[in-house]
Amino acid sequence: MLPRISRKKPIFRIYSSANANGSDWFSWSILTRSVRLGTERFLLKLGESVKKETGFDVEGGNVKVGEFVERIKGDIKKGDAAFTRFRTGLLTDFVDWNRWERWKVLGDEMNLT
Secondary structure (H helix, E strand, O other): OOOOOOOOOOOOOOOOOOOOOOOOOOOOHHHHHHHHHHHHHHHHHHHHHHHHHOOOOOHHHHHHHHHHHHHHHHHHHHHHHHHHHHHHHHHHHHHHHHHHHHHHHHHHHHOOO
């Protein structure tokens, strides 16, 4: 036997209306503020619920992730500095050392034997 599907009332409804005199009460700033506050409230309750059910502190996890990201950013900066040093110093020294004239001299020396 198939389970019965019950229809529940929607949790929220959206209404649209306008004043008869033409003045509009809608404001994007009010809507944005309302959505932001509702989102903050939802995330706070979600974090509390997750901590209650699992023992995992979401905010503590966010702090750890932030520390990890900052450490990665530092490593990237160090890598950029090392790459720049390689590109500007070591690579040019290697190219200079590996000039064709040096190989030509080595080739001449090998032909003498």
